[in-house]
Amino acid sequence: MPLFSQLGLSDAMQSNLARLGYTEPTAVQEAAIPPALAGRDIIAMAKTGSGKTAAFGIGLIEHLNARLFAVQALVLCPTRELADQVAKALRELARARENIKVLTLCGGVALGPQIGSLSHGAHIVVGTPGRIQDHLRKGTLTLEKLNTVVLDEADRMLDMGFREGMDDILGRCPQRRQTLLFSATWPSAIRLLSESYQSDPVDVRVVDNEPAPDIDEQFYEIQPDQQIDALTALLSREQPGSCIAFCTTRQQCDDLAGALNDRGFHALALHGDLDQKDRDAVLVRFGNRSCTVLVATDVAARGLDIKSLPLVVNIEPARDSEVHTHRVGRTGRAGETGRAVTFCTPAQGHRVSKLEHQRGTAIHWGDSEALLATGNRPMVPAMRTLCIAGGRKDKVRPGDVLGALTGDAGIDGKRVGKIDLFEFQCFVAVQAEVAPVALKRLEQGRIKGRKFRVRAV
Numbered sequence: 001m002p003l004f005s006q007l008g009l010s011d012a013m014q015s016n017l018a019r020l021g022y023t024e025p026t027a028v029q030e031a032a033i034p035p036a037l038a039g040r041d042i043i044a045m046a047k048t049g050s051g052k053t054a055a056f057g058i059g060l061i062e063h064l065n066a067r068l069f070a071v072q073a074l075v076l077c078p079t080r081e082l083a084d085q086v087a088k089a090l091r092e093l094a095r096a097r098e099n100i101k102v103l104t105l106c107g108g109v110a111l112g113p114q115i116g117s118l119s120h121g122a123h124i125v126v127g128t129p130g131r132i133q134d135h136l137r138k139g140t141l142t143l144e145k146l147n148t149v150v151l152d153e154a155d156r157m158l159d160m161g162f163r164e165g166m167d168d169i170l171g172r173c174p175q176r177r178q179t180l181l182f183s184a185t186w187p188s189a190i191r192l193l194s195e196s197y198q199s200d201p202v203d204v205r206v207v208d209n210e211p212a213p214d215i216d217e218q219f220y221e222i223q224p225d226q227q228i229d230a231l232t233a234l235l236s237r238e239q240p241g242s243c244i245a246f247c248t249t250r251q252q253c254d255d256l257a258g259a260l261n262d263r264g265f266h267a268l269a270l271h272g273d274l275d276q277k278d279r280d281a282v283l284v285r286f287g288n289r290s291c292t293v294l295v296a297t298d299v300a301a302r303g304l305d306i307k308s309l310p311l312v313v314n315i316e317p318a319r320d321s322e323v324h325t326h327r328v329g330r331t332g333r334a335g336e337t338g339r340a341v342t343f344c345t346p347a348q349g350h351r352v353s354k355l356e357h358q359r360g361t362a363i364h365w366g367d368s369e370a371l372l373a374t375g376n377r378p379m380v381p382a383m384r385t386l387c388i389a390g391g392r393k394d395k396v397r398p399g400d401v402l403g404a405l406t407g408d409a410g411i412d413g414k415r416v417g418k419i420d421l422f423e424f425q426c427f428v429a430v431q432a433e434v435a436p437v438a439l440k441r442l443e444q445g446r447i448k449g450r451k452f453r454v455r456a457v
């Protein structure tokens with residue numbers, strides 16, 4: 001069994017990893033950390049969940065000069081959600097060192113505060129290509145002292161049309177640098193990207209030892225006007241703790257989420273029309289289990305990191321079988337049994353035939369009549385979300401929020417769920433029964449000696 005102690009890490013990093021509960025390196029970490037520490041370029045095929053963030057993050061952090069307040073590492077990500085996750089993971093890894101600053105720079109939020117944060121100096125910048133370009137053009141971000149650039153989920157960045165942006169950014173990085181490229185797939189465009197920007201990269205391709213996910217998949221034939229009935233019937237029957245329903249259009253998402261709410265389900269729509277703040281709030285509420293159904297388009301659902309999802313529903317079959325497989329792959333992760341249901345009108349039958357043909361196995365059709373006969377039984381989320389109008393910028397930390405809720409004669413800590421901290425606000429999930437008391441306590445009490453506006457969302 002490989003050990004972190006065999007990979008050439010500092011003692012401080014090793015004890016930090018132990019604190020984080022990383023007892024042994026994952027396959028990609030074992031293969032990528034030694035060449036990364038040695039300063040080599042790396043091209044790695046690794047998916048989310050493989051431990052890829054630490055595979056590049058550990059080397060980045062070990063190489064930093066904490067006393068030099070200049071951007072020494074840049075991580076490019078396709079989406080803001082991924083950038084946030086990566087930054088969070090890097091901050092945890094950086095606890096091995098003192099005073100390491102990790103800054104996220106993504107679009108959809110004002111430039112001003114980012115410029116302010118940059119002026120205070122950051123060691124690592126994590127961001128999406130568009131916004132990084134904005135800062136480079138304005139001169140608010142300089143990469144003169146950059147040692148390492150990481151292209152995370154490079155295949156998705158290419159899919160999303162970021163090639164030009166990446167070219168622009170990489171063209172502004174110092175010639176002498178380390179370039180780490182991580183990608184879940186291996187299309188020729190990725191090899192071309194590597195050829196253009198890497199020198200003699202170490203090829204890390206980890207054999208996927210994970211067992212094929214155990215997904216129970218079913219298809220139901222319905223009429224076009226039965227989508228809402230079929231979905232509510234399915235949710236009433238299955239009562240999943242949480243579920244994503246995939247739609248094709250934004251309008252469909254809004255209509256379906258609205259119809260579900262009318263029938264007593266707690267659903268939220270996630271699509272490209274939402275501004276960043278609303279999107280964050282939707283993802284927080286779904287992630288902390290105060291909203292049970294997320295009605296989403298494929299593009300909007302990119303970068304979602306939801307660990308265990310008991311049910312995925314396709315309101316209609318995806319046009320493309322790869323998209324179908326990607327959607328369905330969100331359930332049955334980490335060894336759990338998953339469930340995926342696809343509704344299909346007679347006119348859409350050819351999409352399912354195509355899928356069947358590609359898989360080479362027959363598809364299992366369920367009894368639609370029996371399904372549609374299920375009575376309406378809404379699911380009530382166990383948690384509620386409270387939103388505090390203070391965040392990282394106000395020096396609020398999760399522990400402060402927990403402390404304000406618990407403490408003497410307060411709420412039992414076990415009743416407090418996920419705490420999501422943002423720049424200017426913080427969301428805390430509490431069990432539904434204690435939500436009114438929790439709201440009152442937060443409204444009347446103080447956090448970091450200050451009163452903040454609090455509301456239930």
Ligand code: AMP
Nearest residue numbers: 022023024025026048049050051052053
């Ligand atoms: P990633 O593939 O980077 O998104 O990581 C997936 C998850 O695995 C994250 O929640 C990490 O915190 C966790 N993780 C990464 N490396 C290890 C490790 N060596 N041992 C245990 N957990 C890990």
